[in-house]
Amino acid sequence: MNMLKTFSKGGVHPSENKISANRSIEILPLPQKVSIPVSQHIGAPATILVAKGDKVKVGQIIAQSAGFVSANIHSSVSGTVESIDAVLDSSGYKRQTITITVEGDEWESSIDRTTDLKKDIQLTSQDIIKRINEAGIVGLGGATFPSHVKLSVPSGKKADVLIINGVECEPYLTSDHRLMLEKGHELMVGIQILMKALNVSKALIGIENNKPDAINYLKIIAGEYKGIEVHALKVKYPQGGEKQLIKALVNREVPSGGLPIDIGTVVHNVGTAFAVYEAVQKNKPLFERVVTVTGKILPRTANYMVRIGTSVSDLIAAAGGLPEDTGKVVNGGPMMGKALVNTDVPVTKGTSGIIVFQSKESKRKTESVCIRCAKCVSICPMGLEPYLLNKLGQQMIFDRMEQENVLDCMECGSCSFECPAHLPLLDYIRLGKAEVSKIIRSRKN
């Protein structure tokens, strides 16, 4: 048997349910209006540059990065700014949002709209990072961390390998899978651009073994590009967790509380690498992305190329509309995603998929008592004790939670998934993480 690489500690195997895996990427028709929040990334919200009534073009910057950890926001459509207001987004919070009425489809003239593959990389390392920063690129795997920050290696540290995350370990989601199959060459050039920016000679693409077509295809074309290797990984959740992926591919452990660069690695998602290609070679800012729309009860599932700001309800309408028996609509994957209160929220840079669940699939199972079976401890990929953190969270003993390293939790949800007593372990752990972070911040001030 072929030994596939994987991470060593913990992990679970939820049903894969990749029902939209063989649906090619379709371009979603332009919506009538878009709502673009100015906070679509980790870090400071961007500063708004337009006013009500302004005319904007596709790709025009409408909000500017407000600090090092922040990102530019561009208009995804052409038309008139209808309003600037605090609007509910997928997080459940109201955020400053620019709403634009769509009129035609007029793009900024600087954007190269041809589909030709541009292989030559002319920019220097610094210029590449600058361009990526200008294009408002953030991690498209879901974490939305501004990409230029990861590429600006702090002095005294050095990257020796670039890791490309094509794992897509969340069940249901297929947007990265389709991108790898349909935009392979663009992806490879994007990876070479990232390698040049980081000044590394080696890049490893990790893909879970449930996507053999993507693995084979990328292995074939990788030969045309120097220094890029493709690795098949065992199907195990959360293989796509940054720390787990590094462990699987290069067998290094990111120190607790540290960053991948501490051990010479930088990780980018395949979606991000594709966006980097478009930004650097085609001068195209990040204003659209691939979103999987899926669910067992949907009449048709799909992978759409969607303009940022399109409402989730428009996406679902394109897939046949919400079925009668809908119980829950989840933004993201079923393991880490969050249920939407309302489908009139915009697609943002972090939206990798929208999943519609039937009411019987989405009901929480009745909780019973913890019998201390220790399953949560043995599957936790970070080596934490979820049963204990849950209990401490319920009792609000936050100093103990800090000692028990609650901040190492990456919220993968494996513990809640595995718990035979159906305890929602992650809920109280999330609460604890937020409280502990607050305590640590207040200690610094």
Add this chain to the structure above:
Amino acid sequence: MFNVVLALMPAFAVSLYYFGFGALIVTLLAVGSCVIFEYLIQKYILKVTPTITDGSAIVTGLLLAFNVPSNLPWYIVVFGSLFAIGVAKMSFGGLGNNPFNPALAARVFMLISFPVQMTSWPLPVASRLQYIDAVTGPTPLAILKEGLKNGETISQMSDKIPTHMQMFMGLMGGSLGEIAAFALLIGFAWLLFTKVITWHIPVSIFTTIFVFTGILWLINPEKNADPIFHLLTGGVMIGAIFMATDYVTSPMNKAGMWIFGIGIGLLTVIIRVWGSYPEGVSFAILIMNAFVPLLNRYVKPKRFGEEVKKNG
């Protein structure tokens, strides 16, 4: 839970074969009274929704029955069940909260309260058709303890002690469910296969007992029984596989499980060889149960990225 019940069925079948009528009565009584007591206590004293459908009372009843002689008078069985459920389990808050394994706590309570009845062991097959008036005889461990006390050597006692094969098949005096190692090992395989338990606790207990008694045996084989004898007698199998692995009363991580298992192994041998009781597994498990909260507090699983932080 029902996988545990299933895993106990080979041992139950063997107990019916060897002890017949008595084994059936004691088992039905123990399971029935455990379930009924749990229901009554939850409904009328604690006033909560009874949880007898979770199967935990059935497991406690089975384990309790398996740990007593098959001719134990019915009132002691019922009394033991009341202790197991009422005192050892419910008074601590019910399932998930009891520090000691309920069946074991009850067994030790019964052993202290009814020493004569709890140590008169019916002989297998000979007693198949009797319940209370069964023909009794000592267990191999009792023969050994008594013989050594009277200055006999192991080789002098060899004709009184069953062979390893007989012990493996369960042809010896003892509690009704603990005698047949092969049946318990089948249950072990089932629990591992269905991933109900991991191998860590049983294997660490077996290894510790094997190594410790092996050393004693090598030092003086005339005064100390061989390691296989120790593994096959006195409830080591049922204790290590079914009682020590009780989720509620065992540690939550692998390192803790090792320490727990080694502790049980060491205590078992110490009690058997130097203590006043011929067998020691029950006491060893209960003593180590008491250390579980401490182990959970101070023996932590290895965290991802922990070592790198220390070195960095």
